Amino acid sequence: MSPPQIPSEQWAQVVEKTGSLVYKRIPVQKPGPDEVLINVKYSGVCHTDLHAMMGDWPLATKLPLVGGHEGAGVVVAKGELVSDDLNIGDYAGIKWLNGSCLACSFCRQSDEPLCGKALLSGYTVDGSFQEYAIAKAAHVARIPKGTNLEEIAPVLCAGITVYKGLKESGVRPGQWVAIVGAGGGLGSMALQYAKAMGLRTVAIDGGDDKAAHCKSLGASAYVDFLTSKDIVADVKAATPEGEGPHAVLLLAVSEKPFQQATEYVRARGAVVCIGLPANAFLKAPVFDTVIRMIQIKGSYVGNRQDTAEALDFYARGLIKVPFKTVGLSELSNVYGLMKEGKIVGRYVVDCSR
Numbered sequence: 001m002s003p004p005q006i007p008s009e010q011w012a013q014v015v016e017k018t019g020s021l022v023y024k025r026i027p028v029q030k031p032g033p034d035e036v037l038i039n040v041k042y043s044g045v046c047h048t049d050l051h052a053m054m055g056d057w058p059l060a061t062k063l064p065l066v067g068g069h070e071g072a073g074v075v076v077a078k079g080e081l082v083s084d085d086l087n088i089g090d091y092a093g094i095k096w097l098n099g100s101c102l103a104c105s106f107c108r109q110s111d112e113p114l115c116g117k118a119l120l121s122g123y124t125v126d127g128s129f130q131e132y133a134i135a136k137a138a139h140v141a142r143i144p145k146g147t148n149l150e151e152i153a154p155v156l157c158a159g160i161t162v163y164k165g166l167k168e169s170g171v172r173p174g175q176w177v178a179i180v181g182a183g184g185g186l187g188s189m190a191l192q193y194a195k196a197m198g199l200r201t202v203a204i205d206g207g208d209d210k211a212a213h214c215k216s217l218g219a220s221a222y223v224d225f226l227t228s229k230d231i232v233a234d235v236k237a238a239t240p241e242g243e244g245p246h247a248v249l250l251l252a253v254s255e256k257p258f259q260q261a262t263e264y265v266r267a268r269g270a271v272v273c274i275g276l277p278a279n280a281f282l283k284a285p286v287f288d289t290v291i292r293m294i295q296i297k298g299s300y301v302g303n304r305q306d307t308a309e310a311l312d313f314y315a316r317g318l319i320k321v322p323f324k325t326v327g328l329s330e331l332s333n334v335y336g337l338m339k340e341g342k343i344v345g346r347y348v349v350d351c352s353r
């Protein structure tokens with residue numbers, strides 16, 4: 001078999017200065033010894049990509065920056081140190097964690113997202129909003145041959161992240177979890193991972209479209225944050241004996257729900273923070289937190305094992321990804337809809353157009 005033809009130039013969406021995008025031709029990079037070059041076919045658009053472009057967070061991005069970290073594609077080149085478990089022609093995924101040192105105390109205990117030397121796709125290194133992207137071979141997601149690359153793309157961040165968050169929450173089958181931001185990209189996946197894990201869900205988001213969407217994905221109840229007069233009371237009322245959900249997954253890009261969650265979580269429950277609204281703070285009454293024994297914690301993407309498990313749920317047909325596809329050239333329109341909170345499910349960009 002002749003090796004794949006790799007062009008020297010390609011189309012990419014580039015953040016040249018914070019707040020805006022330029023669709024242009026840029027050089028294709030060559031993989032280093034421990035890296036692979038992936039011909040990205042499809043990339044999901046995560047709200048994190050918008051945060052990165054807008055400079056929302058207290059961590060600088062590289063500039064110019066190619067965003068994107070839900071890139072599904074085919075390995076077209078590999079460095080000389082990459083072992084035989086990853087070969088030219090294999091399907092692979094670019095995730096948020098592009099690489100880590102594999103040697104520090106966090107990496108040693110498979111907490112590689114916490115590695116001080118972690119490389120972040122579409123943030124500290126160029127990501128998947130281009131036709132050819134690079135990642136460390138140890139960290140790319142292994143995607144089985146024959147997988148629908150368009151559909152699996154959003155699993156590479158949204159799926160892995162919510163699956164990890166549900167595990168971190170400590171909930172057990174039969175228990176209830178509130179999903180805040182349930183109609184968005186992460187939320188749509190969280191409802192389904194929760195269902196597949198034997199959990200009941202209270203979906204929280206705004207509007208009738210998102211209500212119908214959340215119900216279709218298996219939510220047991222829906223609370224509309226735009227019309228509810230008392231979100232705390234409504235969430236509790238949706239759970240058995242009005243005691244509140246055993247856990248809350250906070251996926252919304254807004255500070256308010258981060259202040260409300262400890263009020264409706266069940267005593268001894270867990271509030272898991274995943275969404276990253278700009279300049280937001282957590283606030284909870286100390287008295288209640290103590291006497292109701294509430295846990296408040298963060299959860300950040302997933303490790304390589306979480307990745308393999310999250311992909312396996314998809315492979316077994318348990319996760320349907322609600323996506324719409326547009327060309328890579330239309331990425332700024334997707335960001336426009338995202339800013340207005342109008343996206344139901346996930347947008348995917350086709351990197352070949």
Ligand code: NAD
Nearest residue numbers: 047048181183184185186205225252254274275276300301
């Ligand atoms: P999204 O825009 O697709 O979804 C956000 C949803 O929140 C929307 O449906 C919106 O209507 C809803 N929402 C807004 N205000 C709300 C409120 N007050 N109550 C309930 N719902 C509300 O975004 P996404 O791609 O799903 O990402 C969500 C957040 O998660 C982003 O901040 C992103 O950066 C973050 N994220 C974190 C991790 C991690 O590892 N912790 C990983 C990926 C994404």
Ligand code: ZN
Nearest residue numbers: 046048157158
């Ligand atoms: Zn993401």
Ligand code: ZN
Nearest residue numbers: 101104107115
């Ligand atoms: Zn490390």
